[in-house]
Amino acid sequence: MIAETICAAASAAGLGIAGITAYRKRFRAAARIAAYSLVPLGLVLTGAVQWAVDTAFSPTAWIGFGLLGGAWALFAGVRAAERRSGVPGRKERKAARAAARREAVAPAASAPSLGRGAAGGERTRPAQQSAAQGRRQPAAPGEDFSDIEAILKKHGI
Known part of the structure; x- marks a missing residue:
């Protein structure tokens, strides 16, 4: 009973403040208040409010809140x-599934061609070759850059 009285008094006070605010020509603020x-x-x-009051003073409700907190x-x-x-x-499982789907579409579509070019044979990356040998080999000074040169010539560079 007292909770309802307090709520009604708070509403009356708020409406009074809203009336004063509207009198001062601040209509949006008055409507919000x-x-x-x-x-x-x-x-x-x-x-x-009655339900909240009944819940606040109920030992059964507090046991329920305790069980929820424990869970x-x-x-x-x-x-x-x-x-x-x-x-x-x-999240990790979802990311792994998305990565597997991306790989399944075109696994080698975006891999750069670092192999021998159109000369034929199997294309392998130099990093993969050195990883297979167990050590990294330095780049040879006379390495074949003919495919890069062909691309640059094609674009007029």
Whole structure:
């Protein structure tokens, strides 16, 4: 009963302040204040205030809130343990699936041609060749740049 009285008084005070604000020709601010001041009255009339009061003084409700908090803590703890152990979470799995889809469309479509060019044979990258040998080889001074030169000539450079 007292909660409803307090809400009604707050609404009346807010509407009074809105009236004074409108008198000062600040109509948008007055409308905003009036809207805020009608919220407590609306909560009283819908019964939300009575429900909140009944919940606040109910031991059963507090036990329920405690159980909800415990469940939340358990979820958070499991999530933290998953992150530490390296188990992929939802975002990681989604990113892996998206990467697999991108690779499946055209795996070598964007790979640059660093091989022997149109001369034939299998195209392999120099970095892959050196990785297979176990060490990185320095670039040879007389390396064949004929395909690059052909591209530059084609564009008139």
